[in-house]
Structure formats: structure tokens, C-alpha cells
Amino acid sequence: MSNKVSVDSALESSEGLNPESAINSTVKSQVSAAEWEQRVNLAACYRAVALYGWDDLIFTHISARVPGTEDHFLINPFGMLFDEVTASSLVKIDHSGKKVLESPYSVNPAGFVIHSAIHEGRADAKCVLHLHCPNGVAVASQRKGLLPISQQAIVVLASLAYHNYEGIALRDEEKPRLVADLQDKHFLMLRNHGLLTVANTIADAFIYMYVFESACRIQLLAQSGGSELIDVDQRIVAGAMAQAKTVMGEIGGAYAWPGLLRKLDRIDPSFRS
Numbered sequence: 001m002s003n004k005v006s007v008d009s010a011l012e013s014s015e016g017l018n019p020e021s022a023i024n025s026t027v028k029s030q031v032s033a034a035e036w037e038q039r040v041n042l043a044a045c046y047r048a049v050a051l052y053g054w055d056d057l058i059f060t061h062i063s064a065r066v067p068g069t070e071d072h073f074l075i076n077p078f079g080m081l082f083d084e085v086t087a088s089s090l091v092k093i094d095h096s097g098k099k100v101l102e103s104p105y106s107v108n109p110a111g112f113v114i115h116s117a118i119h120e121g122r123a124d125a126k127c128v129l130h131l132h133c134p135n136g137v138a139v140a141s142q143r144k145g146l147l148p149i150s151q152q153a154i155v156v157l158a159s160l161a162y163h164n165y166e167g168i169a170l171r172d173e174e175k176p177r178l179v180a181d182l183q184d185k186h187f188l189m190l191r192n193h194g195l196l197t198v199a200n201t202i203a204d205a206f207i208y209m210y211v212f213e214s215a216c217r218i219q220l221l222a223q224s225g226g227s228e229l230i231d232v233d234q235r236i237v238a239g240a241m242a243q244a245k246t247v248m249g250e251i252g253g254a255y256a257w258p259g260l261l262r263k264l265d266r267i268d269p270s271f272r273s
Contacts, residue, residue, distance in 0.1 A: 028088065031092075034068060035074075038074065040271070042062060042087075043087045044261055044272075045205070046083075047082065047264050047271045048206060056131070058078065058080065060111075060131050060132050061076060061115060062127070062128070062129045062130070062202075062205070063119065065126045066092060071094050072092055072094060075107055078108040079106070085271065086270060087273060089103075089105060095119070110170045113170060114128070114196070118178070118179065120175075122179070126199065128197075130195070130196040132193070132194040133195065135213055136195035137194050140189050141192050145162060145191075146216065148234075149231060150215055152218060153215040153232070154232050154240040155211050157240065158237075158243075160187040160188075161183060161187070161189070162191060163190050164191050185198070197212060207256055
């Protein structure tokens with residue numbers, strides 16, 4: 001019965017959603033220039049996730065800290081598909097998931113449990129990106145997890161942590177265990193659940209996820225071939241941290257993200273509204 005009530009409530013809260021209309025023409029005038037830029041980048045991230053087919057209807061979230069604040073965050077309006085999200089439609093909330101700026105949209109507080117734990121536990125967690133993409137869930141369900149069999153994999157393995165499945169993430173008591181498992185890593189594989197990346201910028205969080213998802217897809221393709229897999233030498237894996245920092249930090253955010261924004265602009269620039 002409780003599940004039905006939850007679903008019915010979600011459907012009711014989604015009534016009247018019209019992403020193509022002017023969601024809130026006053027949002028831009030109410031926020032700082034830095035927050036607006038963060039909103040545009042986060043909306044672009046949602047659109048990019050949808051573009052690459054990593055979304056899961058209205059489920060999972062990408063959250064970003066509002067610049068200049070410690071406890072204000074931006075998150076997607078519950079009931080809106082990822083390819084509908086715009087800068088104005090993003091909802092500003094606090095650590096508990098309560099709105100701190102008037103918005104016609106609701107949020108899913110339960111969906112913010114994982115994100116709030118990481119934002120609170122990591123000062124550098126300006127963006128937390130969590131997905132249920134099938135390739136990621138498939139590898140997260142394998143006992144050995146991500147294998148060192150590709151260049152993409154060793155980049156991830158240089159900063160990868162695991163968190164065991166505890167059921168749907170709704171309970172606050174899971175938060176300290178989640179943060180303890182993550183430590184200072186940028187990649188988190190949620191066993192039987194999905195993938196998560198943490199970064200100082202939205203751009204880096206997306207680039208990390210691109211590499212993470214690619215590593216999982218490559219692993220599944222390699223395993224499906226039926227031949228014995230070749231592991232990358234552990235000495236190379238051990239030295240991958242410095243190399244990954246150079247490639248991901250200096251090239252990822254600086255070059256790949258602007259290019260992706262141009263691509264999104266060509267497809268549909270409405271994410272900027």
C-alpha cells in the first residue's frame with residue numbers, strides 16, 4: 001500500500017509539468033551570476049546524460065552545490081525527464097531536501113539521501129552524479145567489480161571505491177557508511193545499484209562518469225567475446241593516478257565540456273532557459 005501511495009503522490013506532484021513553457025521567468029533575476037552559470041551547467045549535464053542514454057526516466061539525480069554557499073544545492077524537479085531539465089526548473093534545496101527558493105516544482109527528498117551524505121562529508125563534492133545505467137549496474141553486480149582490462153578502467157581504478165548494497169537508499173543511517181567507503185575517491189561503485197562520481201565541478205563529474213560508464217561497457221563487451229582477458233600490468237595501474245589527474249583534470253574540464261555544450265546547443269539550447 002505504501003508503494004502505491006508513493007507512486008500516486010509522485011504522479012500528482014507531476015501534474016501540470018510543462019517544460020516547454022516559461023517555468024519561472026524570475027529565477028535568473030533572483031540568483032547570482034555564479035549560481036545561474038552553475039544552473040546552466042547542471043541543466044546541460046542532465047541533458048547530456050539523456051543524450052548518451054544513461055538516464056532512468058525520472059529516477060537518479062545529479063546535484064550541485066550553489067557557489068558561495070555551504071548548504072544550498074541544485075537538483076532536478078521530481079517528475080521531469082532529464083531531457084526536459086532547464087536552468088530555471090532546477091530546484092534549490094538545503095541538506096534536508098527542503099526548498100530554499102520558491103519553485104513550482106517538488107523534489108524527491110528520499111532521492112537526495114546519497115547526495116546529501118556526500119555533500120556533507122566531502123568539502124570538494126561540488127557535484128555528485130549518480131546513475132543506474134545498465135552497463136554500470138551489470139558490472140556493479142559482478143563479484144570482482146571493475147577489472148583492469150582497459151585504459152578507461154585503469155583511470156577509474158586510480159580513484160575507485162565500493163559500497164555494498166543496503167537496499168533502496170532511503171535511510172539516514174546508511175550515510176556514514178557511504179561516506180566512509182567513498183573516502184577521498186572520485187568514483188564509487190554502488191554494488192548491485194549503479195555508478196557515482198564526485199568532483200569539484202559539474203564538468204569533471206560528467207567526464208568522470210563518461211570514462212566510468214565506458215570502462216563498464218568495454219568490460220561487458222570483452223567478457224561477451226568468450227576469450228581469456230588480459231589484465232593491465234599492476235605497475236601501470238599503480239602509476240595511473242598521476243596520469244589520470246593530468247588527462248582528466250587538464251583536458252577533461254577544459255576542452256571536452258565546452259565541446260559538449262556546443263553539441264547540446266546545436267541539438268536544443270533550451271537547457272539554458
